[in-house]
Amino acid sequence: MPTSTTVPVSVPMPQIPRQRRSPEEVAAAAPVEGAKRVLLAAPRGYCAGVDRAVIAVEKALEHYEAPVYVRKEIVHNRHVVSELEARGAVFVEETDEVPEGELVVFSAHGVSPAVVQSAEDRNLQTIDATCPLVTKVHREAVRFARQGNEILLIGHTGHEEVEGTYGEAPEATTVVNNPAEARTVEVKDPDKLIWLSQTTLSVDETMETVQILRERFPNLQDPPSDDICYATSNRQAAIKEIAPQADLVIVVGSSNSSNSVRLVEVALEYGAKAGHRVDFANEVDEAWFEGVATVGVTSGASVPDVLVQDVLKLLADYGYVDQEEIVTAEEDILFSLPKELRAKLKESGDSSGGPGGRVKNNQES
DSSP, X not given: OOOOOOOOSOOOOOOOOOOOOOHXXXXXXXXXXXXXXXXXXXXXXXXXXXXXXXHHHHHHHHHSOSOEEEESOSSSXXXXXXXXXXXXXXXXXXXXXXXXXXEEEEOTTOOOHHHHHHHHHTTOEEEEOOOHHHHHHHHHHHHHHHTTOEEEEESOTTOHHHHHHHTXXXXXXXXXXXXXXXXXXXXXOTTSEEEEEOTTSOHHHHHHHHHHHHHHOTTOBOOSSOOSOHHHHHHHHHHHHHGGGOSEEEEEOOTTOXXXXXHHHHHHHTTOSOEEEESSGGGOOGGGGTTOOEEEEEEOTTOOHHHHHHHHHHHHHTTOOOEXXXXXXXXXXXXXXXXXXXXXXXXXXXXXXXXXXXXXXTOOO
């Protein structure tokens, strides 16, 4: 089983006021050539799977007595976790921290069969908020292992999604973290080999890893459909469009959000002169604006748009008022809430359990 590098599930992060240099001081340090502008990526922010998971916890808090326990972070965003904690959610690392018979929500990243069994052993009520696109990968792992295939799972060891997928068929699965590992990984039968991937990876790096594997194992099979989710691909495509024009790219997202971290890497790879990730606007360093005319802004798939708006307000304070939205895709995918929760909502006369949620085209919080 891949080695886990545990990340604390919940650390309250108060936004500490900071003393900033004035726009005039920043301009004096390094004058800007050309007009200041912001290129705002679209799509950005919440995807359908994240929206579904967050709403699942919110609805559980409405219809069950607090506390509602959540295994791991429901999504990888500090703001979202803190907001749900304030409403009565309790985030835990493992099911054995949940009192017997209580309710626990599984996060959007998915869980292994061992976690499901642990919850059953403790007589826990469960709501499975796993993103349906992650569930698809789980089912693929089970099916291919049953067919006698060896699975090369491209992903990051220790990430919750990888732990869950690996747990579906541990005896048949090997995690490949990067192109370097693709050059050295050993397999039992190169003629019975298929690759799967974590849904939130860099598209380009994943394809580089697959190419290396295919050169070594020509009979390597592809999954029946893309495992990298539409939202990850779309957000990377948008920042690729912006990056060559950007003196600076700011990605809003948490450090344990794989897709947010990848967005910074993609921006730099595709020509941005500088790129930084922040959770909140108060983490933006005004020194980044020195000599900068064009700022690209985007956010990871677990980020509510209110956090992006805070960054845009800060940019406006420093003269970046002109905004242009760069649209590379339209998103209209909606997922129904988890079946366990839909049954509870129906029983309570709440009709909001069908497809959809707060988000229109995944752009509003």
